[in-house]
Amino acid sequence: xxxxxxxxxxxxxxxxxxxxxxxxxxxxxxxxxxxxxxxxxxxxxxxxxxxxxxxxxxxxxxxxxxxxxxxxxxxxxxxxxxxxxxxxxxxxxxxxxxxxxxxxxxxxxx
Amino acid sequence: xxxxxxxxxxxxxxxxxxxxxxxxxxxxxxxxxxxxxxxxxxxxxxxxxxxxxxxxxxxxxxxxxxxxxxxxxxxxxxxxxxxxxxxxxxxxxxxxxxxxxxxxxxxxxxxxxxxx
Numbered sequence: 001x002x003x004x005x006x007x008x009x010x011x012x013x014x015x016x017x018x019x020x021x022x023x024x025x026x027x028x029x030x031x032x033x034x035x036x037x038x039x040x041x042x043x044x045x046x047x048x049x050x051x052x053x054x055x056x057x058x059x060x061x062x063x064x065x066x067x068x069x070x071x072x073x074x075x076x077x078x079x080x081x082x083x084x085x086x087x088x089x090x091x092x093x094x095x096x097x098x099x100x101x102x103x104x105x106x107x108x109x110x
Numbered sequence: 111x112x113x114x115x116x117x118x119x120x121x122x123x124x125x126x127x128x129x130x131x132x133x134x135x136x137x138x139x140x141x142x143x144x145x146x147x148x149x150x151x152x153x154x155x156x157x158x159x160x161x162x163x164x165x166x167x168x169x170x171x172x173x174x175x176x177x178x179x180x181x182x183x184x185x186x187x188x189x190x191x192x193x194x195x196x197x198x199x200x201x202x203x204x205x206x207x208x209x210x211x212x213x214x215x216x217x218x219x220x221x222x223x224x225x226x
Contacts, residue, residue: 036215038153042219043203043219044215045216046214096158097143097158097169098203098215101152
């Protein structure tokens with residue numbers, strides 16, 4: 001599996017936008033970029049995924065670089081409930097399992 | 111609707127005992143996954159089921175670990191002769207289809223296993 005690199009931790013103020021970066025310089029053409037998050041004492045939950053184009057859903061937006069070697073998860077207005085570990089994961093054709101790295105621990109400051 | 115459920119939520123056992131962990135996936139989901147999360151190793155894949163068969167068992171750490179799935183639904187992860195290093199949160203996930211790397215996995219709350 002191609003490797004992803006994320007900062008270990010980030011802080012953001014409540015009600016402000018948050019940009020969580022992910023580098024994946026060895027991504028292949030068929031790899032999808034997935035984001036999951038894990039709130040304290042819970043199992044991971046799906047956030048968003050994309051292939052080439054930017055994606056939006058009710059939780060977040062995903063901005064993918066033109067060369068696909070990096071991506072950014074955008075939380076438009078952080079709330080205290082968004083405090084979690086965020087994982088950026090690459091999944092390719094026939095790759096059913098999720099390979100979790102260390103993720104980014106996001107702290108929201110009230 | 112109902113999500114993925116796991117039981118028990120917590121399990122304390124003595125070293126050397128066998129334990130069984132249960133996962134009830136979302137109804138209709140054909141794919142089921144087991145992961146574990148420990149302080150030293152982070153979140154790691156154990157085994158994947160498609161229906162009742164397990165095409166990928168590559169993450170099982172030793173032959174003390176086994177899993178089965180019956181009726182394309184419930185799955186049981188069994189750990190024989192538990193060791194202290196087996197202490198972890200065991201997470202189950204399910205998904206609806208194989209859409210070449212796109213399908214969402216839905217996770218249960220996990221079973222927290224402590225081996226004394």
